[in-house]
């Protein structure tokens with residue numbers, strides 16, 4: 001956890017530091033509040049959440065007579081955690097242990113980190129003593145299947161892949177079929193992420209889900225969003241949400257140039273819990289999302 005904190009705080013503590021600096025300066029006039037608002041907005045924390053945070057801070061600073069730097073920090077921590085809606089926090093569903101594989105579909109637009117996330121998740125499960133099969137159903141991006149096969153080898157998972165350009169649903173079907181036969185604990189299906197047209201996506205993803213459901217229940221549909229794309233990620237999420245029942249969000253690239261504020265918007269606007277965060281390209285750079293730890297990292 002300390003290592004993850006380090007990763008987050010290096011890139012994002014500017015938000016925490018900025019807020020602590022502004023709030024700690026005392027004598028908060030209207031200009032200071034405008035600066036606080038701007039700091040929140042610039043960090044990708046949308047308008048509605050920003051208003052919510054500022055209102056709470058203004059009210060509680062006065063009603064509680066907050067003065068010292070430590071009190072300011074504690075109040076800011078409390079308000080930021082509340083704004084992350086910690087009551088929504090969920091982990092990836094526990095895998096059933098009944099001889100049937102858990103089936104997880106990993107969906108999202110190309111480039112968001114879908115394949116990498118699938119590999120990292122396999123690593124977590126294998127490290128936990130589970131047998132895992134990876135389905136390379138992203139048959140449109142030329143390198144995706146090779147990339148997933150490399151992950152499979154690296155983490156000790158089986159992989160099922162089709163020919164380039166094969167029907168993604170056919171590959172997903174074969175992967176789940178093989179997973180059921182081999183009695184693996186989990187099948188993770190990396191799906192294609194073309195978002196040319198909503199109908200195309202709807203047909204493709206809908207079909208993947210339907211054929212998979214012929215053989216096993218789908219336990220999770222994880223939507224991968226790139227945190228560096230800000231508002232755009234939210235738009236993508238809405239489109240995907242109309243096509244499949246997304247059960248959780250994986251927010252990737254929080255280690256990079258992401259402002260991180262998008263986390264505040266995702267749960268609130270989408271009503272879907274952020275379950276995992278991606279903190280780098282390495283195999284161990286996937287962590288459960290914990291509001292408290294996240295805010296602590298922001299505040300440095």
Ligand code: GDP
Pocket residue numbers: 108109110111112113114115116117141144193252253254255256277278279280281285
């Ligand atoms: P896909 O097209 O959605 O399957 O995307 P990939 O899994 O190929 O990832 C696209 C790029 O993002 C690759 O260079 C990954 O190494 C990188 N990437 C994925 N997740 C993360 C992350 O959490 N942090 C960083 N910094 N890079 C990531």
